Amino acid sequence: MIYLGIVAVAAVLSGSLTGDRSWNPVIFTKTFLVSAFEWFGELGLFCARLFLAALTPPYQFAELKRQCDEIGSKSLPLVALAGAATGVVLSLQTRDSLIRFGARSFLPAVIVFSIIKESGPVITALVVSGRAGAGIGAELGSMKVTEQIDAMEASAVDPFQYLAATRVLACALMLPLLTLASNFCGIFMGWVASTLAEPISLRLFLENGFKNALLSDFIPPTLKTAVFGLIIGVIACFQGMRTTRGTEGVGRSATSSVVLASLFVILADVVLVRLILSVWG
Amino acid sequence: MQSHLLIEVDRLHKAFGDQAVLKGITLRVRSGETVAVLGRSGTGKSVLLKILIRLLPSDSGTVRIAGEDLSQLDVLALNAIRKKIGFLFQQAALYDSMTVRENVAFPLTKHTKTSSADQETRVRELLASVEMDRDLDKLPSQVSGGMQKRVGLARALALDPEILLFDEPTAGLDPITAREISELILQLKQKRKMSAVVVTHDVQSAMVFADRLVLLDQGNIVAEGTFADLRESREPFVRKFLRDAS
Numbered sequence: 043m044i045y046l047g048i049v050a051v052a053a054v055l056s057g058s059l060t061g062d063r064s065w066n067p068v069i070f071t072k073t074f075l076v077s078a079f080e081w082f083g084e085l086g087l088f089c090a091r092l093f094l095a096a097l098t099p100p101y102q103f104a105e106l107k108r109q110c111d112e113i114g115s116k117s118l119p120l121v122a123l124a125g126a127a128t129g130v131v132l133s134l135q136t137r138d139s140l141i142r143f144g145a146r147s148f149l150p151a152v153i154v155f156s157i158i159k160e161s162g163p164v165i166t167a168l169v170v171s172g173r174a175g176a177g178i179g180a181e182l183g184s185m186k187v188t189e190q191i192d193a194m195e196a197s198a199v200d201p202f203q204y205l206a207a208t209r210v211l212a213c214a215l216m217l218p219l220l221t222l223a224s225n226f227c228g229i230f231m232g233w234v235a236s237t238l239a240e241p242i243s244l245r246l247f248l249e250n251g252f253k254n255a256l257l258s259d260f261i262p263p264t265l266k267t268a269v270f271g272l273i274i275g276v277i278a279c280f281q282g283m284r285t286t287r288g289t290e291g292v293g294r295s296a297t298s299s300v301v302l303a304s305l306f307v308i309l310a311d312v313v314l315v316r317l318i319l320s321v322w323g
Numbered sequence: 324m325q326s327h328l329l330i331e332v333d334r335l336h337k338a339f340g341d342q343a344v345l346k347g348i349t350l351r352v353r354s355g356e357t358v359a360v361l362g363r364s365g366t367g368k369s370v371l372l373k374i375l376i377r378l379l380p381s382d383s384g385t386v387r388i389a390g391e392d393l394s395q396l397d398v399l400a401l402n403a404i405r406k407k408i409g410f411l412f413q414q415a416a417l418y419d420s421m422t423v424r425e426n427v428a429f430p431l432t433k434h435t436k437t438s439s440a441d442q443e444t445r446v447r448e449l450l451a452s453v454e455m456d457r458d459l460d461k462l463p464s465q466v467s468g469g470m471q472k473r474v475g476l477a478r479a480l481a482l483d484p485e486i487l488l489f490d491e492p493t494a495g496l497d498p499i500t501a502r503e504i505s506e507l508i509l510q511l512k513q514k515r516k517m518s519a520v521v522v523t524h525d526v527q528s529a530m531v532f533a534d535r536l537v538l539l540d541q542g543n544i545v546a547e548g549t550f551a552d553l554r555e556s557r558e559p560f561v562r563k564f565l566r567d568a569s
Contacts, residue, residue, distance in 0.1 A: 189412045189414065189416040190416050190418055192378050195378060195405075199430075
């Protein structure tokens with residue numbers, strides 16, 4: 043069902059269905075399937091070209107550094123805020139439930155495990171998808187419709203290497219670091235919310251929270267965000283670089299970058315969680 | 324020194340879906356020659372220019388630049404050819420997140436190993452040649468359309484190309500600025516002895532700098548020659564185009 047939903051959204055956002063106002067189920071289904079397969083086919087070709095461009099010298103280290111700053115440092119306040127809010131909400135919500143079941147002492151562990159294993163990585167990815175994904179989609183879309191990407195290609199600079207590979211790599215590198223920041227803020231604010239309701243020292247909170255935690259509880263969920271970063275970067279660059287129809291197209295690229303990247307992140311999360319559980323148990 | 328063929332286009336065809344844009348264009352440009360490609364809007368002039376640098380693929384026919392068939396080149400060889408070509412886009416296509424200085428420096432940074440001091444000297448020299456050396460730190464959005472074209476021209480000249488391609492260099496400009504840009508192209512032609520293909524619908528400007536005019540209509544070349552040749556043409560479309568243009 044999730045796959046079907048994503049195919050539907052991909053078909054709609056690829057723009058092929060939006061021009062046809064008349065409703066004919068056969069034509070609609072045909073157009074829908076063709077545009078969905080076209081979208082996935084083009085995405086596959088885009089990924090292959092991107093992969094080759096990323097491996098071929100000269101490597102664009104200066105641009106990669108600039109993109110890491112753009113995607114990493116500039117997303118940090120938003121990610122920290124989202125992480126902090128998650129910690130507070132988790133603390134408030136679970137406290138009541140745990141008291142009801144007589145398991146109040148598990149509150150620190152519930153907060154820590156919820157944040158590091160699932161909510162931290164996913165919320166960070168969704169925030170970055172909203173901020174950086176939309177930014178990349180709109181920026182590259184605008185460059186496409188104003189012929190800046192053509193100008194770059196005419197200057198013998200590969201836009202896949204200079205624009206796309208650097209952004210995709212920056213997303214993949216920055217997501218795990220942003221997740222660490224989000225986790226830290228979430229756990230800290232979880233403690234603040236707990237201690238306001240019932241005073242507990244930070245040391246005791248952390249000791250209780252991390253008592254049974256293993257590296258395998260922490261490393262795989264944090265590293266899976268690199269995959270989320272790849273997804274966000276690839277989808278945003280792909281949608282941006284295939285923009286057509288002027289400023290309207292730029293808006294559509296920004297929106298579709300966020301929607302598709304968020305959907306694919308959620309889908310990838312399902313797959314990766316299953317994979318992590320089967321490997322690390 | 325005898326001039327040689329730099330651009331050879333043979334029986335070039337290009338269509339978008341059902342719409343045929345170029346229907347068997349054949350064109351030759353010699354070294355040091357400036358050819359103006361004229362025609363109404365939507366007759367495939369810009370498409371022809373983009374095919375000359377393989378920003379668009381052709382459907383059939385061949386394009387040779389300095390003897391190299393573009394369709395047979397791999398990415399590295401194609402980029403080596405592209406370094407010999409400067410392209411001025413219709414809307415200048417300056418990188419809007421970079422300053423005027425950074426725009427002109429971009430090809431130098433990517434393709435030369437000069438020191439930053441030498442690069443700065445070269446950027447200033449290029450911008451001075453288009454009278455834009457006082458706005459180095461401005462963003463493209465902070466300068467006028469005519470100034471953007473000048474900066475675009477400086478960027479196109481950065482790697483000392485053998486060929487310049489101009490896509491509507493005077494479109495959207497007031498008559499005085501359009502004349503200034505035309506004279507700038509003429510000066511470049513006289514100083515640097517480069518070959519150029521200028522796509523335009525502005526006959527007055529083309530008269531300033533072009534050695535030869537090519538008139539396109541519905542994807543075909545309908546007339547070719549000097550301005551005097553075209554003026555004497557009996558072809559109804561040529562007569563109408565020149566009459567309306569003047």
